[in-house]
Amino acid sequence: MLKLSRKTLLALEAVIDIAFNARPEPVQAKEITARQGVPQRYLEQVMQQLVRAGILKGVRGPRGGYRLARERRRTGFPFPFVRLAPPMRLR
Numbered sequence: 001m002l003k004l005s006r007k008t009l010l011a012l013e014a015v016i017d018i019a020f021n022a023r024p025e026p027v028q029a030k031e032i033t034a035r036q037g038v039p040q041r042y043l044e045q046v047m048q049q050l051v052r053a054g055i056l057k058g059v060r061g062p063r064g065g066y067r068l069a070r071e072r073r074r075t076g077f078p079f080p081f082v083r084l085a086p087p088m089r090l091r
Helices: 006-020 029-036 040-052 078-084
Strands: 056-059 065-068
Touching: 006 029, 006 040, 006 065, 029 040, 029 065, 040 056, 040 065
Parallel strands: none
Antiparallel strands: 056 065
């Protein structure tokens, strides 16, 4: 059975949340924390990892936030998982 870390699950939830709530303005981390019920500091760390992995784009400024780096229809489900999950070992 495949067990995912809390951080990986949070990253997947954040990507799905951003894709679902996409609009012309970027989605702010405080909006995601309100919907998901996670601490904002912890979420910000995960979001920065997603930006470095090329899954999200960070938008700076007072109305800044995060948006998907690719179009929704070009981002398949395994993309974020493959980029974030630790390497698996086969026994």
